[in-house]
């Protein structure tokens with residue numbers, strides 16, 4: 277598939293901007309589902325989510341209620357008129373969810389990381405000639421191509437109401453976030469597929485209730501089209517993900533405090549500021565080019581004097597002093613280290629070319 281376009285999640289996206297999908301991590305009981313849904317619907321949420329089959333890291337945890345949960349989703353739809361969404365991971369899940377009239381299927385991060393599982397789901401959708409909306413979460417690992425590939429499989433199965441969910445990327449050890457946001461990855465996805473609806477999952481990125489609001493705001497500021505947020509009528513008693521679920525009341529408060537900015541308004545002053553950025557980027561490129569020229573001269577010197585290209589001591593010294601300077605200027609030292617590593621990589625590549633008598 278050359279392109280994922282035109283992809284529209286029209287049915288859902290036209291409802292509201294941002295599109296809000298909310299509901300419990302897991303369907304637990306009919307009462308929990310109906311109570312949560314009624315509160316959410318009262319606050320204007322139009323799409324209800326609930327996990328029926330839960331892919332747990334280790335066996336023995338709450339693995340979802342299975343088929344009865346689909347009946348509860350039907351009841352939610354009848355009672356509130358909301359669209360319903362659930363996660364599917366196998367051919368059987370697709371078949372059961374379609375039979376139950378679920379409106380939106382989402383594919384989880386563990387599944388989207390597995391091309392065989394994705395193909396199985398795509399085949400199941402194609403066999404049913406399904407006209408359902410499908411949202412694909414990013415794979416657990418920060419691999420944009422794998423994420424795009426997962427969506428291409430669904431697109432190739434004839435699904436046109438397709439969207440992406442950014443749930444962050446799994447990392448080893450304890451961090452502020454449960455899943456690293458690595459915002460540059462969904463931003464690159466947006467750059468490559470501007471029409472593809474992009475939804476943020478602040479509940480899984482943050483892993484904590486108190487991070488849902490700031491992450492939601494951040495997603496809106498970055499131009500995401502919607503949010504999928506875990507909401508439970510009694511989060512402390514939830515059978516899964518209790519620390520990241522919020523009550524419908526708290527969710528309503530969060531949604532009311534989010535500031536939506538209009539990305540299409542470009543004022544005179546914004547144009548002027550952007551001209552400055554263009555100018556500065558040109559200067560940055562000029563300076564980088566000059567630096568590379570000097571590096572090539574150094575490469576020539578090293579070649580003549582039989583010195584190795586990489587000089588760790590010098591590189592360390594540069595990293596430390598520039599990171600410190602950057603911090604003094606109000607920039608993140610980590611950011612400066614990332615920039616310098618990239619520059620170093622290119623400079624080493626160009627010097628190796630000198631060693632091998634290649635021009636560039």
Ligand SMILES: C=C(O[C@@H]1C=C(C(=O)O)C=C[C@H]1O)C(=O)O
Nearest residue numbers: 571574585586587590591620623
């Ligand atoms: C430019 C040099 O070669 C390499 C590239 C460096 C850089 O681009 O900053 C630093 C150290 C070396 O690993 C050098 O030795 O000074």
